[in-house]
Amino acid sequence: MVDCIFCRIVDGDLPSRTVYEDDSALAFLDANPLAPGHTLVVPKAHHERLDDLPDDLAADLLAVLYDLVPAVERAVDADAITVGFNDGAAAGQEVPHVHGHVVPRFEGDGGGP
Numbered sequence: 001m002v003d004c005i006f007c008r009i010v011d012g013d014l015p016s017r018t019v020y021e022d023d024s025a026l027a028f029l030d031a032n033p034l035a036p037g038h039t040l041v042v043p044k045a046h047h048e049r050l051d052d053l054p055d056d057l058a059a060d061l062l063a064v065l066y067d068l069v070p071a072v073e074r075a076v077d078a079d080a081i082t083v084g085f086n087d088g089a090a091a092g093q094e095v096p097h098v099h100g101h102v103v104p105r106f107e108g109d110g111g112g113p
């Protein structure tokens with residue numbers, strides 16, 4: 001068993017604000033948001049890196065992202081969305097469970113990668 005924050009959220013052992021859930025994926029609000037509505041999407045199964053994801057889970061995750069991006073944008077009346085994956089520690093991945101960031105963007109916010 002790995003001790004993983006996002007697995008604990010998936011299992012309901014840690015509280016989170018669920019944005020979307022299906023059989024293979026969970027989306028929830030980031031605890032330290034870069035902007036209002038900053039959402040994380042994770043496969044429910046524990047995989048550390050994108051390259052570890054089986055093809056079907058990768059496809060599911062992308063399909064969820066496609067729906068989540070416009071939904072989050074509308075929900076917080078954002079102007080745009082930045083989607084990002086920190087894939088590996090050197091890229092800034094702090095939680096070793098694949099997760100995509102959906103970050104609402106606002107005209108002139110000056111943020112972004």
Ligand code: 5GP
Pocket residue numbers: 005014016017028029030031032033040085086092093094095096
């Ligand atoms: P990373 O740097 O690994 O790409 O991003 C990890 C993200 O997870 C960060 O944006 C951080 O705020 C978020 N995070 C870390 N721990 C928790 C938690 O317990 N709950 C939630 N909702 N987000 C978390």
Ligand code: ZN
Pocket residue numbers: 002004005006007008045046047096097
């Ligand atoms: Zn995990």
